[in-house]
Amino acid sequence: MKTFLTLGVILCAPVLSAAKPNIVLFLVDDMGWMDSEPYGSQYYETPHMSRLAKQSMRFTDAYALPLCSPCRASILSGQYSSRHGVTSATGHRPPAEPGASRYPEKAAANKKFIYPGGRNYLDPALVTLAEVLREAGYRTGHFGKWHLGLTAPHRPDRHGFETTWHCAPDPGPPSYFSPYGVHPDGRPTAQHKVGNITDGPEGEYITDRLTDEALEFIEAHRDEPFFLNLWQYGVHGPWGHKEEYTRVFAKKKDPRGEQRNPIMASMLKSVDESLGRVMDKLDDLGIAGKTLFIFYSDNGGNTHSNVKGDRKLAKVRPGHPKYGFVQDWRKWAGPEAPTNNAPLREGKGRIYEGGQRVPLMVRWPGRIEAGSTSNAVVGPIDLYPTILAALGVAPPQGHVIDGVSFLPVLEQKGGLGREALFTWFPHIVPAVSVRAGEFKLIRRWEPHPGYPDVRELYDLRKDIGETTNLAAKMPAKVKELDRLIDRFIAETGALAPKPNPAYQPGAAGAAGSPAAGLVPKMCTATVVDGALRVEADGRTPFLGTAQVKMTGPLTAKLRLRGMGPGRIQWMTRDQEEFPKEGQSVPFTLTERDAWQEVELQLPVKGTTRLVRLYLPAADGRVDIQSIEYADRSGQSQTWNFAGPAAAK
Secondary structure: OOOOOOHHHHHHHHHOOOOOOEEEEEEEOOOOOOOOHHHOOOOOOOHHHHHHHHHOEEEEEEEOOOOHHHHHHHHHHOOOHHHHOOOOOOOOOOOOOOOOOOOOOOOOOOOOEEOOOOOOOOOOOOOOHHHHHHHOOOEEEEEEOOOOOOOHHHOHHHOOOOEEEOOOOOOOOOOOEOOOOEOOOOOEOHHHHOOOOOOOOOOOEHHHHHHHHHHHHHHHOOOOOEEEEEEOOOOOOOOOOOHHHHHHHOOOOOOOOOOOOHHHHHHHHHHHHHHHHHHHHHHHOOOHHHEEEEEEEOOOOOOOOOOOOOHHHHOOOOOOOOHHHHHHHHHHOOOOOOOOOOOOOOOOOOOOHHHHEEEEEEEOOOOOOOOEEEOOOEOHHHHHHHHHHHHOOOOOOOOOOOOOOOHHHHOOOOOOOOOOEEEEEOOOOOEEEEEEOOEEEEEOOOOEOOEOOOEEEEEOOOOOOOOOOOOOOOHHHHHHHHHHHHHHHHHHOOOOOEEOOOOOOOEOOOOOOOOOOOEEEOEEEEEEOOEEEEEEOOOOOEEEEOOOOOEOOEEEEEEEEOOEEEEEEEEEOOOOOOOOOOOEEEEEEOOOOOOEEEEEEEOOOOEEEEEEEEOHHHHOEEEEEEEEEEEOOOOEEEEEOOHHHHHO
């Protein structure tokens, strides 16, 4: 344990009586704002969440972060992700070498910026909430998902938790059913060696087992103050579920017409049962009245996994140990995403409301009015100072806390005293956002496919679905919120994207380039002297595109200069991956220094989704003047790098 014992904690110790309250943090993984009955779902069945809502203050404008690890790090540190450095869900990866830069050494020529990576662990130098509570006389226990560090120095027992039960630091458990450390095909996993879980009876469900372990912890410390950190694996992938529950939900319809995934409904029912068992245990032991109970989620609901076209799902083939899961998902859920966050926009992994607005309910009998609600804008950074304020414990000296206590809100004695709440997310669709009052500004460093605006302003009071961008109509408000973001970046030491010195506006994939829509793989591709110059940096260079959406058969016409064999390969909409054999047509370039016309007939069956043009650039370089794909109706997709000269 870190020797950070501070004068603040020592001085406040007499304030704490023998009846100092217990703390329970019940954290659900990937549970969206609309994924329970008290928040408006009419499909999921969560009676215990409804029971808790009647006994708690329910927050309507609570935020997490778009991904799990950053949020969890902010809960335990009280800091923005831009300060603690855990900005993405990479806690299962090895830590970088000490002193290593978080910026990649280089970026492709089509990338305007070099984006920083996130730290893969919760820094041991930080003073966690668990450490402060342990110094204040609390017994501390962590049960469930961690995802804040792969190696021993970064695991929960090194961050203030004296009792732990956790398995691999992966985003989800190796299996939802015992034996937990093996794949469905019986093959042991290396991840089982990380953590300290023990298997139960064959087929035991990890949500239930986690609850058993947590209840034992409560029972063991019923007569002394405790901090129970119960972080459920549900409802994250690999989406293990009780089929008897799923079968019932498969027959149910949502009156709202929004949610319809029976696997997610089944998993939420199991999480809800876990919540009910913890609440019942506190009641049975007569300690519910002296327990501060927090129910929360780590990010918005997942709206992208396992839908048709999901690349991760497409990689799972027959014979793969997870193939049984894929078949099971399709059997019960078909093409449905895990959940639907409507009326919120998008979901997990995005900076819109669906990605970070989450349920939050807080119960403390005698201190918090039962059945109350609040629209205070709170976030993960605020739990740390709120809990310390509730206990009368001073924050540790020398540890920066970005959050503010919302105890006055809970007790209805005051407000937050904060101007704005920020979200830092330089990944996937990199952006930073600020919520100030009812307005929210999203700022990007560059346009992104599907998100062309670098400033998006929304009035969430009138437009919770973020459908109308007000940035052009309200430039003064944009300027005001931009200043807040600038100050936030400076104060928290955020690592902003930096210009890429190798950037070439004409490079394939660059915004506005003549080669936009062509994605170079294992090669570089840059428009030079009226041609797209392709130079290999891998064994099988190709240009991929998702812009050819045509029903076969197709004709491909190429004008190239180079030497060696190439081919065109395709994948159709009804295919999950490129076939190992077939579905490609070869060609050969025979004159290195002469322009050559190549015309190929592509016997496509169905509608193309992805097309790859493999080039013989491994033997030098290839110059391309034009690429055209056309169907029999005359529809075509063309890239012309030399303008009219290409036709000569």
